[in-house]
Structures are given as C-alpha cells and as structure tokens.
Amino acid sequence: MSPLQLCLVLSSLLFCVGLAGALARSNTILVLLGIELMLNAANLNFIAFWRYGPQPAAGLGVIFVLFAIAVAAAEAAVGLALVIAIHRHRKTVRLQDSTALKG
C-alpha cells in the first residue's frame, strides 16, 4: 500500500466518521461539526494529491486548501449563527424540529 493510498484511506475514514456523525446526531451543532469534518477530509485529499501527484511543484493543492479553509471558516460562522437564531426563535437545536422545507 503506497503512502498515497494510505493518505486516501485516512481521509475517507475521516470523511465517513464525519458523515456518520452528521447522519446520526440530532443536535444541529454536531451535524455542522460533522460536515466540517467531511470538509477537512477533502482537504486531506488535496494535500495528499499535491504531495504525491504528478506535478507537485505547482503548489495548486496548497492554494486550494487555503481557500477551502477560508470558505469553511465563513461557513462555520454563518452556520452557527443560524443555529443560534433558530434556537432563539424556536427554543430548540434539534435538527428534525426544523422542517420548514417540507413539500
């Protein structure tokens, strides 16, 4: 098993942990954190491919990860703010209580 594959396995495991958390937990904050983990897993992949990919000198993976981190930070801020707002209005943080999107 090559280091690249190892890295990929690691990232996919992390992804699945995040996914499982996001699917299983009912607390909205934890769902968000699970998604955050899945994002980080994707970042791992970027770095791994940058490190072991055919043209590592371009540094593209690194740049991409930096941008992803920035966006993720923004997402986290807005997401958690939403959680707080919802909590203030409905006195709940359970994701299954917010079903306004029902068709």
Next chain:
Amino acid sequence: MTLAVQHLWLIPALPLAAAAVGALAPRSGRTLAAGAAIGAMAGSFILACLALAGALADPAAHQVFNFAWFDLGFGALRLGFLLDPLTAFMCVMVAFVSLLIFIFSTGYMKEDANYKQFFCFLSLFAAAMLGLVVANSLLLLFVCWELVGLASYLLIGFWFHKPSAAAAAKKAFITTRIGDLGFLLGLLWLQDNQGTLLFYDGGAGFLEAAALANLSHLLPCGLAVSTAIGLLIFCGAVGKSGQFPLHVWLPDAMEGPTPVSALIHAATMVAAGVFLIARVYPLMTADQALANVPVHALTVVAFIGAFTALLGALIAVAQNDIKRILAFSTVSQLGYMMLALGVGSWVAAIFHLLTHAFFKALLFLGAGSVIHAAHHEQDIRALGGLSKKMKVTYLTFALGTMALVGVPLLFSGFWSKEAILHAAHGWRVSHLPFYAAVLGVVLTAFYNTRLMAETFFGSPRSENAAHARENGPAMTLPLVILAACAVLLSLVNLPSYPWLAAKLLGEQEVRGHPIFEGAGLMGLSVVLVALGVGLGWALYGRSLRANSAAKDPLAVRAPGVIAALANRLGFDELYAATVGRLNAALATLADVLDRFVWGGAVDFLAALGQFTGLVTRETDERTLNGGFDTTSDKLRGAGQAYSQAQTGEAHGYLRTLALGFVILLLLVVLGGAR
C-alpha cells in the same frame, strides 16, 4: 373683337356679385340685398344695351372672346363669350324683364322673412341665365343651364316649409335633369367628335362650316350623326322648356312665389330651351341636305312643339288656379316656339320668345298682383269683380291677355304668332302641325276669355276677393312698363318692316313685304281668335258665375272631357305608374341584390369560415387539447407525489445524498467506466 365682347362677362358677373352680397349679408340686410340685386341688374341692363349696340353695328359677325378654362393633357378645355344679335337681344330682354320683376318683388315679398335670401337666389338666377345667353361654348352653356336649374329649384322650393313646394322643387329638378342627361350625352358626343365645344372659333367652332361637314356621316341606325347629336341636345331643351313628354314639372313649379313664376317659369328660363335650339340651329339643320335619312332633327322638334302647343292649351281650359292656367299657357306658347324652330323659322321663334317674355311676365305679375291683393287666393272661381277694385292691374292684365290671345294689329303677340303660323303653313313635310297650331289659337282665345271673365268681371265671390285693394307703385309700375312693351314690341318686326328678323339673320338692310301678302292667313287668324273669344264669352262672360261653388258651364256640358283635362290628362299618374314604379323597382332590386345576393354570398363565406373554425376547435379540444390536458394532469400528480418526498428532514436529505453517491460510485466502479 370689340371692347363689348371682351367685357361681356360683366353682364352675368354683376348679378353674381349681387348674389354673393345677398348670401353674405346679415339677416337684417334686407335693403342691402335688394338694393344690390336691383343695382346690379340695372348695370347689367345698361351693359346689355351697349352690347346690343355693338352687335347691331355688324349684325352678321359673331364676335367671340375665348379662353382656356383648364389644361387637359391633350389640349385645353376652352370656354368663351359670344356677341351676336341673338345674344344681344336675349341679354337685353332678360336683363330688362329681370329688372322689372326685381322691382315688383320688393313689393310682393315685403312681408317674407327670407326676403334677403329671395334676392340672393334671384340674382343667382339672373347671373346664370345671362351667362347662358352670352356663352360661346356648349359646355359653358351647359354649366349655366344647370345653375339656372339650381336657382329654379331653390326658388320653387322657396317656401320650403310647405311640403307641396318642396316636392314640386324636387320634381322640377329631377324632370329637367332627365332632359339634361340627354343634353350631356349630346355634348360629350360633340366634344369627342369635334374636339371642341366652342360655337364659333374663327372657323374652328362646331357651328362653322368646316365642322358641320364632319357630322353628316350616317350611323348604323340610319340617322346622321348631326341628327343624333341634335336630338340629344333637344332632350335638354324639352326638359327645360316644358315640352311634351317632360312638361309635367312646369305647372307644379307654380308653388314658387309669383315673381319667380313670372321671371323663371314664364319669361326666361323656360325659354332657354328655345334659345338653345336657336343657338345651335346650324347643327340642327345640318341634316336637311341629306335626303335618305329616316328623320330630320327639326321634324321631331316641329311635331313635339305642335303637340305641346295643343296639349298645353287643352289642359289650360280646365284649370281653375290662375297661375296654373298661365303655366299651361306657357307650355303651349313654348310649343309654338318649338314649332317655329322645327318648321325652319328660328327668327319667328325668337320673335315670339321676346314678345312672349314681356306679355307673359306681365300676365304673371298681374296674377301676382291679384294674388297679393286677394290674400293669396288663387282660385279663379273664388275671385271676381276685381276690375273695379284694381284698375291698373285690370287694364294691364287685359292688355297682356290680348297680346297672348293675338288680338290683331295692335299687339305684339299677334305678329309673332302670325309669323309662326305662316312658317308652319309653309312647311313642306306635313300640315298636321299647322292644324294643331290653328286649333291652339282658338283654345288660347277661349281659355283667356274665361280667365278674364271669371277673375275681373261680376262680383267678388269670396271674402278675400271682396277685400282686395290695388297694390303700391312698386308693383304697378312694372305692370305698366311691361304692358307698354307688350304693345310696342310689335313695331320691331312688322311684316312690312322686319327689322328684328333682318338683324338676327345678319342682314344690313331691312327688306319688308307689303302687309297684304300674308293677308289670307292673317284673316284666318283673326277669325279664329274671334271664334275663341266669342265661345268663351258665350259660356262665361254672359252668365257670370254666381258663387264659387257653382258648376263650370263647360263641365256641365262635357263632364268626362273636362275631368280628364282638369286631371292634366293623367300624365302625372301615368309617370308615377311607369317611370316612378320602374325607378322604385330598380331601387328595390339593387337593395335586394345587395342585401341578399352579394351580402348573402359574403355571409355564406363567413358562415363557412365559422363552421370550419368550429370544427377545428372541437378537434383541438377533444383530441389535441385533451391529450395535452391529460399529460399535464399526470405531470401535476407526479409533482405532488414528488413533493411528498420533500420531508423537510435535513438528515433524510443528507442520507439520500450519501446513498446516491454510493450508487453512482458503485456504477462507476462496477461498470468499469475507464
């Protein structure tokens, strides 16, 4: 070209300007309108006298002044003025009679609200009539001819609030227009054939020898071209001059004010037909040289004239309205003029035209005077005894009657009628017109005697007649002047000194013949007149009517004949039953064709279109739209079902996403998408 002919247009222009003044003046401008009309007429009269002097200086010449009206691509349409003795005599007569009648009208129409309008129309008429007389172009003549008709229409219908007057005006216009259409066709034919409508144009006019030679070829029907054109033009004259069979409008035209009847329907306009034929006489006689034609134009004219002369006199015998008697008398006298034209003596026709204009205007004005005095009582049965109350009117009316009857020697009517009888006697084609004319003379004497007796003698037979008073000088003065003319005019054309005839024929010197040359005929004439007067006096004068309801002595003796004559021989009914009904049928036919045939075809097409539309709509709704609707319903159902899947559960969405990812990836891996 003398100065006179160049300024000839002023003669009609002056009354035209007066008409414009009358039209534009305010409603209160009565004096202004009347003054302008009379002043303009006086001016025209003076100019006409000057023109007459100019014409008599060289009676053989046709002085012309031609100008282009407008360009027409192939040559201009030219109009012109003509000065020759015929024009000049007519001008003087028209202007003079008009002037007198205008003056008379100031008295007669004094109480009328539309006084101003009356003078406007009268001036318009005078302008058109004078224009007609001075025209050197058949087109200009036609234009004025129609305008004269318009003025006549307006004046007959002057008391338009009376339905009978409005109907009479329309009848007059339509009837004369029938004749005018023939005139128009003749004019068009001439224009097409000759390229000009000028009478005289330095050798190029259609009345001059060069043009007339072109008109002698024969048509397929056997007539010469000139005969056909001449007869078409004669149609116009028949309409305007009240000749049989278009005479029916003239008696009805008496609905107009009496001065109008005097001016238009006795002295001038109705004589325009005679003038027209006299004017185009060279055209009318162009076929005389042709031997192998079935009929000459003048033959038709003579027979129609003779028949009308007799017809008018006959019907006049049984009329009771003073103006209608005079109207039928006019019809009859116009017939004499036409007879004279037809038998070849246009000079006699013009002489009679001139004398008739004066004495008939006198008679009408006299009648007007009577009517005005008798508070618009027109029925002679209700008049009577006026000779003592209205001396001037009585005397002048008597003079006019004697002129009309043809009392020998002193009166103009005698000489002019004599000339006609003479000419008719000498006609080689047939003697029938002569006999008709002779009979007409007797009848004329008869009905005039009746008229005089019933109107002026005896005692008044109604309140209106009893209160009659002589009218003022504005009305009597013209009567006196006209009466003087009716007598004195005989001097211009005595057989021994035929000055008028010589001038009209363009001869420098006057060659008369001794009076006894035509003495036989003259004697006959005297006997005839005496017979007529005697008969009339025997029937009406000796035993005067006691009251207005008394039976007419003639009607007692021959009730059927008199009833038929009183009914004007049923011409109006005949026309109503034939022409009127044909006209109505044509109108109905056209209307029905429009409504049902052409309109029906359109409606049918429209219905066909609507039916097609209906069919396609049904097809669309049942099949195409139906299918579409079903599909839409299914789609909507599917959408609703799908929206059931939207639970609003974020977990569920995420899970579905993940499962979808799994399935996709499995497909890629297992499917070997490499």
Next chain:
Amino acid sequence: MTLALLLIGFLLLAAAGAAMLSRNLIHSALLLTGAWAGIAGFYLWAGAEFVAFAQVLVYVGAVSMIVLFAVLLTRQGATTAPVEFDSFRRAAAGIITAGGVMGVLFGAILGTPMDVTSAPPPASITVRQIGAQLMGPHAAALLIVGVLLTVALLGAIVIAAVDKPDDPAP
C-alpha cells in the same frame, strides 16, 4: 514516515470518532479541536507547513471558539445535561450509510492502480511561493474570498443579533 502517518491518523480518527459519539457537547467540541489539531499534524507531515499553520489558526483557534460559544448559547437547562441519541433508527441508518460510503470509497481507492510511489518527495513549498501564487494567478479568487469573508462576518452578526425593536431593554 509511514509510522508517523499511521500514528497521526489514529489519533486524529480517534478524536473525531469520540467527538461524534460523546454525549456531552462540551466534550465533543474539545475533542474536535483535537481532531483539527491532528489534521494540522498531517499537513506538517505532508510538508505543507503554511497550511498546517492556517489550520491551527483557523480551526483550532477560531472555529473552536465559535463552536464553544454556540454550544454555550444554545444550552437549555443544566449546563451538563447530556445530549441523548434520541432515535436509534436514525443512528443506525446513519452508521450503515456511512459504512456503505466507506465501502465504496475503499473499493475505489484500493482498486485503482496508482503508480506514483516512485515519485520523489517534493521539496516543501515555501510561504514566498504561496504568496506569489496567491497574488499572481489567484489574485481574483483571493479578492473574492476576502469579500466572502466580510459578507459572512456581517451575515453572521445580522443573523445572530437580537432583534427586539419594540421591546426596549430595561
């Protein structure tokens, strides 16, 4: 090297897994901070020092603070009340789904031949290089991210702000 990677990976997964399983939210947040730190370790291992630095700064430093604040602001009742797994069915479905995903991912990773092992480990990228890259070819993206961050900041404030205009504070 591989050993280091395995070690980092184990710690990282363990922290993440524990965070997802913990019944106490505060614990979850702290464990996650650990997991993020582990990820930073992975970046260091891979030679992306600047990324590791950014990871620490953003996640370990900033996001974890926000999470903690969010947790504290949304607590109901007792501060230490456990957050229960309220539905066993959902938890099981989630774990099974995640397992499925893991399965196909593993299948894909392991079933794909990747012959890049021979490539030499590259020299780690310098901050200067990153700076040149960011200000050069990716300047537009940088600007957009800057705007995005600003908007996110404002948005977060607006969303989370207390809006009671009718009820003035006593």
Next chain:
Amino acid sequence: MSPWPLLSTLVFTPWIGALLVFVLRRRAPDSVVRGLTVLISLSTLALGACALAHFDPAVTGMQLVEQHAWISALNVRYHLGLDGLSLVLVLLTGIISPVALFGTLRGVRCPAVYGALFLLLQGSALGVFVALDFFPWFVFWELSLVPAFFLMKLWGGPGAGRAAYQFVIYTIGGSAFMLLGFAALYTAAGTFDFVELAALARDGSLAAKLGGPGAFWPQAVFLGVLLGLAVKVPLFPFHTWLPPAYAEAPVGASMFLTGVMSKMGVYGFLRILWPIFPAPLQAAATPLLWLALGGVVLGAFAAMKQADLKRMVAYSSVNHLSYCLLALFAVAAAGRTNPAASAAALSGTILQLFNHGLSAAALFYCVGVLEQRSNGRRGLGDFGGVRSAAPFFAGFCGLALFSSLGLPGLNGFVGEFLIFRGVFGLAPWAASVATLGLLATAIFLLTFWQRVFHGPAAGAGVNFRDLDAGELVTLLPLIVLMFVLGLYPQLLAGLINPLVTAWAGSLP
C-alpha cells in the same frame, strides 16, 4: 432633389405624433392634447405644401425619391417617391385629416386615444400613397386597418363590432390574395419594386418570366392582385362591407374612410395593376367595365332605398368611386384608340378622387351633426324642416349635396364631366348607361335634402341648433375648396396633366 428626407418626415410625423399624444394623454389637459393632435395632423398639409413647392409637374417620373436597402436578402427596399397622383392624394389627406379631427375630437370619449389612433391611420395612408416598393407599401396598407378597426369598434354605433370585423376580415381576405400574387411575382422577377416591375412589364419580360402570355400564372397573379384592390375600392359586387362600415364608424372615421382610405384602392389600381399588368388588365377590362357600371347604377339605386342617412351617403360613395373605376377600365379596354379621351378620363379619375374626398367627407360630417343633435338618430324620416331653424347648416349641407350630385360650379362636376367625356369617347354605351347613375344620384340626394331640411319642422328637426363656430370652421375649408376647385380646376389639373398625358400615350 432635396437632401432632407421629406417624404419620410411626411409619413412618420403622424406616427411619432400618435406616440406623443398617447404618452401625454394623462399628463396634459384634454384641450392641449386635442390641439396637439390637430396640429400634428396639419403637419401633413404643411409638408405636402413643401413637397408641392419642390414638385415639378413637367416631370412624369418619381420625384423626391428616397431609396435605401432594407431587407437585402429579399431585395426589399425602403423606396419612397412622389408623382402627381401621389401628391394629389397626399394633399387630400392633409386636408381631410385635420378637418375630421378638428370636427370630431371635441365630442368623443378618450380624445387622446382616439387622436392617436387617427394619427396612426393618417400615417399609414400617407405611407401607402408614397411607398414605391411592394413590401413597405403592403405594410402600410395592412397597418391602416388596425387603427381603423379600433376606431370603428370602440367609438362606433351599436352595430359597430360586426361591421368592424366584417370590414377588416373582408379587406384582409382580399389583401391575402394580393400578397400571394406578389409572392409569385417576386419569385419570377426577383424584385418588389413597383418602378422596376413596371419597367419589366413594359418590355414584356415580366409576362415571359411568369410563364408566357396566356399561361396560367400571369392570369392567377393578376386576379389575386385585382381581388385585393377590388375589395378595397370597392368594386361592385365586393362592396357589401362598405355601407355597414361607413354607417357604424364614428363620424370622424367615416370622413377619413371615405375621404382618404377609399382612395387607396383606386390608387392601387393606378399604381400597381395598371403599370404592372397592362395586358391582363386590357384582356379583362370589358367585364370589369360592366362591374364598374353595375357599381355606378346599382350603387345609386341602392342608395335610394336606404332609410339610414349614413348608409345612403355610403352608397353614394360606392357610386362615385365606381365612376373612377369606370374611367379606368374604359381606358384599359380601349387602349391606344383615343388618347385624348383616355387623358380626359384619367384626369377625371384623379380629380374625382380628390373631389369625392371633399364632398363625401363634408356630407358625412353633416350627417354627424344631425346625429349629434338628435341623440344618434339618423333616419331619413327622423327630421323635417331643419332649414328653418338652421339656415347655415342647411346651406352648407346643401352645397355638399349639390357638389356630390355634380352641379357645375362646384368641384364634383369637373371630375364627373371629364370622366364622362373620356368614357364616352372610349365606350359610348357605358357612358350612356352610367347617366342613369347620375339621375339616381340626383334623386336620392334631393330626397335626403327634401326630407331632412324641407317641410314643416318635425321630429328631431324641431328647435334644431344651427352650426356653432367650431362646426362652421370644420366645414368652411371643405366648402371653400369645393368652390375653388369647381371654378378653377387647373389648380389640380396642372399637377397631373403631364403625368396623365404620358400615361395615355403609353397605352398598349
């Protein structure tokens, strides 16, 4: 040639004005809008006078030409030009439109919308009179129907809806055939330009391109175009749309319809059918002559039967326009035999177009006055003795009536006389029969006059109000022109003489 695109300005000023009026309808007071509408409408007269100043009657070809490529793929050109015929009709439009607007704008609902539609109509009519390429010509031709339809439907009488639909559908139906004909013509000749097509027709190559003389296509194309124009004029028996349309339209629209739009059909005959299809027209001229004669005689007799005054005047329009066609077909049938008569007939046709426009518009206006004074009654028996109460109105209406029946001294006579003079020289029998029409015209117009104005005051004629200043001003220009043209027709004849002479000289 003037560098300024005078003709485009002429055509589009009313359209721009319509837009302006429409935009201003709520922003400006009604009186301002009305004044503006009339002013814009008057622009045609002013620009027409400009064109007249630049116009040289001696030139028989097109003048003030504007030509630009438009749709080059179809060889469609924006081609405007003016000859004597166009100029006469442009001037007519310039007179009738402002008069009609001025006379009727005060009494209508929503004067701004009415005015805007009217100006649209005016611009379209002008476009028809100056366009020289079939494509823009047809666009103007069809566009004119739209405002006419709305004017008729929205402002018309009780039966206006049906009449408007009938009018539009009938006319469009006819035009469709014409469009097909031109499509075939275009495939054969490759051009839509009237001038080029006429040139092709003159040297005979057009017929050859369409499949040779006597073949099916030239006949079919000719019939298609003929049908389109015949409906518009209208040629008997395609006239049944006209009486209801004219009768139900509002007075102003009736004035424009009869004064200007009815001229479009005859114009089409002179501009299109005549130059482009000389041979088929000559072949078909004798039956067409019968139809025109039918229009002259039966139109007049049908008018006699109408109890509705507006319908009566409408039928008199059928009669008067049929005179134009009578002259046209007589000339076409006779060919070169009698150029003097042909020239007279053609001059008469053009003069008649102008004169009928004046007198028919005046008559419709008079009927409109009657209608307005009597709450919409316009039956022959609804009035009586109006002349006592309203002498001015009676006088003006009488002048219009006598002009219409062709009294010498008024304008109607000149045109009719020239037509009769020409037709008599070419087809004497036709002229003789047509005199029946003259007689019937006199009968029904005098019946109109007698029943409405004469007799004792009755019906709506009691206490009839005489013309007010506005109505007087409306009628006065028409009446004055009637006199002027009746006494001095050279004013118009001078414009068309060389053109007509050239036409008469170039007959087959």
